[in-house]
Amino acid sequence: MSHYAKDFPILNQEVNGNPLVYLDSAATSQKPFQVIEAVESYYKEINSNVHRGVHTLGTKATDGYEGAREKVRRFINAASVKEIVYTRGTTTALNIIASSYARPRLKEGDEIVISPSEHHSNLIPWQQVARATGAQLKYFPLEPDGTLDLKKAEETITERTKLVAIAHVSNVLGTIFPIKELARLVHRHQGVLVVDGAQSVPHMKVDVRDLDCDFLAFSGHKMMGPTGIGVLYGKESLLEEMEPFEFGGEMIDHVDLYESTWKELPWKFEGGTPNIAGAIGLGAAVDYLESVGMDEVDAHDRRLAAYAVEKMKEVEGLTVYGPTTDRTGLVTFNIEGVHPHDVATVLDAEGIAVRAGHHCCQPLMRWLGVSATARASFHLYNSEADIDRLMKGLQKTKEYFGNVLG
């Protein structure tokens, strides 16, 4: 564990008689005590609904909730807090874009372009939009190592392409996709670029104005914040012209018997009592990551991914998927002859937590020609020593199955 691990109380425990090595941060990261305490003190000291009461607690809760929004704005360098919509997570944020932006605008003859490596949450909403509008869903061709050739991307995006949706970092391959260059290609044809930032925002500096993406979706729980809170960033002009996603309390301006008007941005997208504690926890997570510095986080996570890839290459019968360079945060692999569930079970007996399965990327599994993979993913609290434990565990897995399978 790294010296940051002391901030993460959950890591100080044994699992199955061994010190826990948590290598599943791409599924959800652990939380530093600063985040846990922020959520706790919200409930202990200022719990109250936001944007309603005149009373003191209501004001404090509202200040905490809106203060966190400003922290998130600064964190991704959005132009205004109007562009920061709280959601339940990445999935909801992408569904808002699909429902409120894409559905009313796309029609037959239009194209949506995505990559075969997308997480189901950045794939199924677009399948549904295509079915509902008659627009065509197209895929970028990927290179054998899971990277994108910009020349081929340029050929895939045409004047009919109204929307391109892509993950900034693939949750299986670890590939960092060239968002800035893609934005240029998409904008050349007046399309919009939707970026799934679930695996990038927690690990690197993401500057929406530098990238010039039109939308960015990400989750709090993968960036050391609580579950159930996420963010939809959208350029103000686009969010402004979109209809609300959910209707009800909190998002209205004036309500009549037969029609109503909406609050201004960002609240028109935040119907109902929001996840106030989650937002405040997310603000604390942003503070925590900024106190370390995103350049430091980025360098740390890339270093661990490179170290893991290097170690795994030395192991006979072990296949690593994805690019060898320019990857971050995670390594996906398989051991020849051992199913990834079995790998994960043996590692768990050693106190090592990894993910096994299709990682919500069934089309990508087919592209890779496998039914499932194992994945080790890292964050600030991990160190090279954790990867050494993983490598020992993998050696043990090979030996164990070598024995039992004879």
Next chain:
Amino acid sequence: MSLDDLYRRVIMDHYQKPRNRGRIEDGTVTVDLNNPTCGDKISVQMRVEEGKIEEAKFLGEGCSISLASASMMTEAVKGLEVDEALRLVDLFSRMMQGEDVDPDEFPLEDIEALQGVAKFPARIKCATLAWKALEKGAKESVQKS
């Protein structure tokens, strides 16, 4: 928790040398099931004649536990009446919940080796997939007849 409780020799034997893997040309019922959380897939085929499972085969992708369990299941149900097979499904489900099953209740044979799976909650779904397919197939064959 010991890995040897899970990966018993008889399980590994079924994993390496699956019994009844393949298709039945004159099968009367086919059930395809996925485990959407992990990507395991199974297709169970049976030939049911006059309420009796004459033959059962499977095809699938998955881990050692799911494939061994499928192999054992197809062996165990061959020759059973459909209602007996459904009783076995119930027994297996109770076994996966950690219940000690009475060996006199049913001749379990190889299936008994899967008892250890109950101690690995994350793997119970692997073991039960083939049995869910059996249950569905058995019920469908009752409706058909």
